[in-house]
Amino acid sequence: MVKVFEGSFQSYGKRPLAFELKKESFNIGVFKTARLMKTLGLVAKRPNKPHYYTAGKEQPTTPHLLKRAFNPSDLNTCWVGDITYICSYQGWSYLATVMDLANREIAGYALSKTPNTKLDKKALTNAIAKHQPKTQGLMFHSDQGVQYNAKLFKETLHNHKMIQSMSRRGCCWDNAVQERFSVI
Structure with a gap:
């Protein structure tokens, strides 16, 4: 199990690891794989989720003019x-x-x-x-x-x-x- 895990550059979680072990003729399920991974201290590396938005530093190009004044007196204003x-x-x-x-x-x-x-x-x-x-x-x-x-x-x-x-x-x-x- 450790050999397969290291061969995946520590990226396999319980499901891919169980699948690879079954291909190598080990009869093991997903839940047992998860328990053994926990016992052996094997934690899969996951990439960070990419952020496609700015970090709040960019100001909008259009100003907030309404300022929650939701009750204008005249129509079509x-x-x-x-x-x-x-x-x-x-x-x-x-x-x-x-x-x-x-x-x-x-x-x-x-x-x-x-x-x-x-x-x-x-x-x-x-x-x-x-x-x-x-x-x-x-x-x-x-x-x-x-x-x-x-x-x-x-x-x-x-x-x-x-x-x-x-x-x-x-x-x-x-x-x-x-x-x-x-x-x-």
């Missing part, structure tokens, strides 16, 4: 957006919604099989077409999802002269009104 997923018999569907904070009404929405930037853009343009607001100065707030950070979405906001605001990293409370919206 502040919209919030988010994506939620829905399980159906056909698989997963993604729903992007745009909510007006003044009356908590869903101003626009879009449904798709993929949660991409086109989905968010379609929901935003749906809201603009439906309500015909004066978009100059209209604030759009969202989380820091990749869809909202995408160039296509930022250009859409810029073309309509809208102001973009984003929640702080990992703080769902900054977009709580939209986060609590659920499909019934």
Whole structure:
């Protein structure tokens, strides 16, 4: 057992080690292998999980302008957006919604099989077409999802002269009104 373990550069756990021992004609199960590994002090080396996010030092490019002011007095002054997923018999569907904070009404929405930037853009343009607001100065707030950070979405906001605001990293409370919206 020690020979096989060392031959794997100390990377085999109980299952691969039991499999290799069975190939060498040892009749041993996984649980007995685990007990013997513990007795012999054999601990498999596991690689660290890679981190694909920055260590919190990078500041978001879009500021948090809403600052949890969830009760604006006028309609079409502040919209919030988010994506939620829905399980159906056909698989997963993604729903992007745009909510007006003044009356908590869903101003626009879009449904798709993929949660991409086109989905968010379609929901935003749906809201603009439906309500015909004066978009100059209209604030759009969202989380820091990749869809909202995408160039296509930022250009859409810029073309309509809208102001973009984003929640702080990992703080769902900054977009709580939209986060609590659920499909019934």
